[in-house]
Amino acid sequence: MQSYSDSFGLKRLAVVSVFASVAAVLGIVEAMIPFAVAIPGAKLGLGNIMVLACLYFFRTRDAVTLILLKTMLTSFVFGSFSAFLFSLAGAVCSLAVMGPMLRLGRSWFSLPGISIAGGVAHNAGQLAVAALVLGTTNIFYYFPVLIVSGLATGWLVGLAARRLVDALERSDVLQFMRVSSPVGTAGQAGKGG
Template sequence: MPMSSSESSTALKRTVIVALFAAVAVVLSIVEAQIPLAGMGLMPGAKLGFANIMILTCIYFLRARDAFVLVILKTLLTAFLLGTFSSLLFSLFGSLFSFVVMYLLVRFGGKRLSVIGISIAGGLAHNTGQLLAASIVLKSSSTFYYFPMLLITGVVTGIVVGFAVRYVVASLSKISLFEEFLGGTGH
């Protein structure tokens, strides 16, 4: 059955939004890569998770599959642009864990959970996913030595990302392109 004009328009809008969010997520990842966290005693390769701003925002507006496409695009484009293919597995594990946790919390937590709480859970899931990937690659559980520090950074960055998402969602909700997608997790 062919798509109606309205359905076609909505599909195009979704594609445009995912592309815009992917571009912003990649830029945030590039900016984040310039911040030397290893000098702060964090695990090598640790990141602040600024790209999660766009992923969590996408979860609030669009469908799970749209946010999933965004996660994959952001991860692959960032790895390609930053030349970090060796860390692609770590980023992919972390991003997918984070996406699943945040999506489930938004979808089933509804109004009971704050965006900041969901963001913190996403940050913790991202760090856990990366540590699991590292333990698989290195065939050692010694990577979990970093877990306490990553829990702390996951909470702190989750709070920052959560506040940013709250602002971004409120701001985008006022733009006509996003109006029909308000409450997107049910679509």
């Protein structure tokens, strides 16, 4: 039984790693889109598609692994340590909001709703770190703009995540979740392991 659950864990780790690398690639693709020119600081947050899918199928701690991997990978590509810390602060805030929202149950929040909340939390986290660094809370004047843009981008990202989750549920990529999951069927694996 032990090896059974170990192989399950291994498969899960593999899938989470694939999710993380897809998220990193999405982050790189996103950096090529000159989106920040219109609203500086606003991001599409394409990587959040993978975080949402990960939260949906796996445990919250797997999503933590994902954002750590994703942030490290993109920081290696783009550079500085402070950028790494800023991204991480945003990602952690985002996850802290999206995790509990998803665990509340399917009837409460739609994936676009969760995605919007995560995006706004991401902005809030980054602004909080920026406020600490600059020693002023003045930059929160920018928050309303980011909330409004986060509504649009978060909704789109949520729709994309919805499609991905549906497709993954139809495909047999995550079949092992259903067959051998020690914690139940796919999508309910919230409190497993």
